[in-house]
Amino acid sequence: MNPAVSVLLRVTSAHVAYGKVEAVRAVSIEVARDEIVTIIGANGAGKTTLLNAIMGILPLRGRVTFAGQDLARLEIEDRVAAGLSLVPEHRELFGSMNVEDNLQLGAFRVARAVAAYSIERVYALFPRLKERRKQLAGTLSGGEQQMLAMGRALMGAPKLLMLDEPSLGLAPIIVADIFRIISELRASGVSVLLVEQNAQAALQVADRAYVMELGEFILDGAAKDIASNQRVAASYLGLSHEGASAV
Incomplete structure (x- = not known):
């Protein structure tokens, strides 16, 4: 990310565990003001776990700051009051x-x-x-x-809206409406952190993207670059990109 861009959410070296099982390992992510960032990956990759930990639903080891404020001691209600909101999968x-x-x-x-x-x-x-x-x-x-x-x-x-699988189980015409509205939110000054299995739709609307596998980010960058990546295209977009770059 361009250092001149104002960072709204910053997560540094996040670890989230269920008992002795570490579901998220050493994950760092940033979301700037007026930006849509997406996290794509298979079921069980740790995407929902990460959102829940940022929201304060699950304990997180690492550091999370929002609008320059450390969230470590803030309860969920206080995070909402600060401008952070989550739309859960269910x-x-x-x-x-x-x-x-x-x-x-x-x-x-x-x-x-x-x-x-x-x-x-x-x-x-x-x-x-x-x-x-x-x-x-x-x-x-x-x-x-x-x-x-x-x-x-x-x-x-909210200043930042986190969306967990907003297109899950919806008809294509409704999915198109949801993603159009996500774009409108950015235009109105609401940043979005989007977890989405419909990787193609997510990458079309996002500014930047992270690819998550087994609790870790394996790739990140501009959404258009992630979409043209050979491994991403084969694994998450259901197609083979001719001339696409390799990881």
């Missing part, structure tokens, strides 16, 4: 509550005026949520539930 919505009430839960740490602005912003990004604002979250389609999970996270006015 969305974790309240199915018996309606759309608007789910959204309002995402604004519990912000001022009423900010919440009012945020909900209009979310409805502008996701018009379908506005149409269904009184519908129970549990009755929404999978794509609508993903939009609601992202919208709820945005209600807290």
Whole structure:
């Protein structure tokens, strides 16, 4: 990364373990302001574990700073208040509550005026949520539930949104909508750290990328360079790149 670029999130030499099993080893990553960074890799590579550790859900050995602040002693709620937010893979919505009430839960740490602005912003990004604002979250389609999970996270006015497999199980037309919105978030000043198995879509929208295998980053760089890498193309893009560079 260009040293002149303002770093928002910096993770240095992160180790995360489940008991004696080390799931993430010596991982370092940076996300700049107004940047989309993606982590691609197979199931079990450690991607979700890393996001959960950054959020404070799992203990992390190493150093994590956000907007220059050391997160070591901050609880999850304090990390959210600082501007860090995670949309988990399983969305974790309240199915018996309606759309608007789910959204309002995402604004519990912000001022009423900010919440009012945020909900209009979310409805502008996701018009379908506005149409269904009184519908129970549990009755929404999978794509609508993903939009609601992202919208709820945005209600807290985050500086960095971490997304864990946002396209999982969704129809291609909905996936295209989700990735279009991710691009719009960057344009509106929200940085994104994206974990995604749909490597092709992730690399198209991202500025930079990290490739994770067995708890370690094996490759990182500009997303366009990662996409043209021979090993990445064969392993994660389902194709063989003629003239692609080797690792």
